[in-house]
Amino acid sequence: MSLANIRIVLLSPLYGGNVGSVCRAMANMGLSDLAIAAPRPYDRKEARMMACHATQILETIREYPTLAAAVADCAVVMGTSARSGLYRQHARSPREWAGRALEAAQASKVALVFGPEDNGLDNVDLALCTQIITIPATEEYLSLNLSQAVLVCAYELFVASGAYAPRQEKSPEAPSALRERMYAMWEQLLLKVGFMERDKAEHMMLGVRRIFARGPLTIDDVRILMGIARQTEWAVTHVGGSDPAPAPAPQAEDHL
Template identity: 40%
Template sequence: MTDPATAENRVFDAARLERLRIVLVGAQHPGNIGAAARAMKVMGLHDLVLVAPERYPDPEASARASGADDVLEAARVYDTLDAAIGDCALAIGASARRRSTHWPMVDARTAAMRAIDVAQDQTVALVFGRERSGLENAELDLCQLHLQVPTNPDYRSLNLAAAVQVVAYELRMAAGDAPEAAPAHEPVSTADMEGLFGHWQDVLVASGFLDPEAPGVLMRRVRRLFNRAAPDRTELNILRGALRALDPRRRPLRGAVNADDSSADRG
C-alpha cells in the first residue's frame, strides 16, 4: 500500500497542468459538460474547450459542475476542432469504438506521459468525442496520438465525463513524475502540421503521384507516418524546403546551368 505521507508530499508540476486542454467535440448532454468540468478541477485542470456543443450554456451543466463553475465560465466555444487545437503542439484523440481503419492506439497512462512531457513548454489538447458516436475519422486525422481506455469487452460503454476523469487522473499522476530535463526537440503546432500535410498533398497531386479525386487512403498514411516521426521545428522546415525544391511547378533557380548547355560547352 502507498504510504499516505508519501502521496501527500508528492510535488506536482502545476505549470504543466495549466498547459493541458480538455476538448469536448459535439457534446450532446449538458450534464456531461458540467461533470467533465468537475472531473478536471478535481485533478487540477482548468482549460476546457467545447466544439459545437448541442446545448450550452445550460443550467444542467452548472448543476453537474458541483463547484467547478469557474472552469465552465472560462470555457471557450469553437465551431470546428481545427480552430480549437490549432495552437497545440500535440493533440491526443480518445477513441473507444472499433473502426475499419487501423489506428495506432496507446492507453491513457502512456498518452498522459507523452502529454506531460510536451506540456513542459507547449500546449497539449486531449480530445473527446460525442457520447453516441465518438470522434469522426476526419477529427482523429487532426490528432497525432490516439488513446483508448481499456474496458470490459462485453460492455465497452464509458460515459464521457467518466472518460475525462480517467484521463485527468493519469495526467495528474504523470505530472507528479515529470522529468526536469528539457524536451529533446521543439514541438510544432497542429496548425503547422496541417500546413505540412497540405503541402505534401499539393506536391503529390502536381507530380501526378496522387489522384486528387481520391486522396483519402494515401494521405491518411502520410499523416500517420509523420505523426509517428513527430518532427521538430527544424525538421519541419527541412521537409517544407525539400517539397518546394521537388515541386514540378517550381521555376528554375536563377543562375542554374542547363544540363544540355553545359555539355555543349564542353564539346
C-alpha cells in the first residue's frame, strides 16, 4: 500500500519523451502519482509515444505552479542530485533511502523530486527536500537521463516494498536418492557405449558428477537426464545402422 502514497515530482521538464518514459517507468514499478511543478511546454505527442501502455498515468498528471505547492502535503520530500557540495554531503543512494521512504509512506505522502534535464535541482529547490538522493554512477558521467533516474528510484522502492515475488521454480531441487538413480543409469549407459572401461568408471563418473553438480538440479532436470540415459541405452541396443529410433521407443517427454 505504501507505493500508492509515493509521488514522483518533475520540476519543469523540457522533453515530452522523458515525461512519457517516466510514466512507463512508474507503471512498471507500481507507482501512479505523477506531478509536474512549474511546467514548461513539452511535446505531448512524444510523451504519449514513450508512455506506451502507461497512458493512465500520463492522463492524470497534476500540474502545480511551484515545487513548494507540488510537495505541500508531503511529509518526506526526497530530492535527487548528481552534484556534490557542502550541503549535499549527506546524500545517500536510492537503495539506502528506500526504507525511510516506504516507512513514511505507510502514513504520509512522500515525494521524490527530479530537476529539469539541463540543470537539475538548485539549492533553493533542495531546501524543500528532507533528504537528498544521489544515484550511484561513475565519476566520469554522473548525470543520468531524467526518466532513467526516475526508473532507478522507482525500481529500488518497488524491490524494497516486497511487492516483487521472485519467480519460483515449480520443480524443487532433486533429492540425493533420485540423483543417484540418474547417475546409476548414466554409468550403465556410458559403460555400454564404451565411453569408459569398468575399472575407470568410478573415476570418470566423478567428472560427470562434477559437471552436473555445478549448479542445482531440479527433479524435472534429473528426469530429463534419466530420460536421455534410458532412451539412449534402448537405442544402442535396438537400433541398427544410422536411422533414428523408431516410434515405439520411450520418448524423453514421457519423463517430464
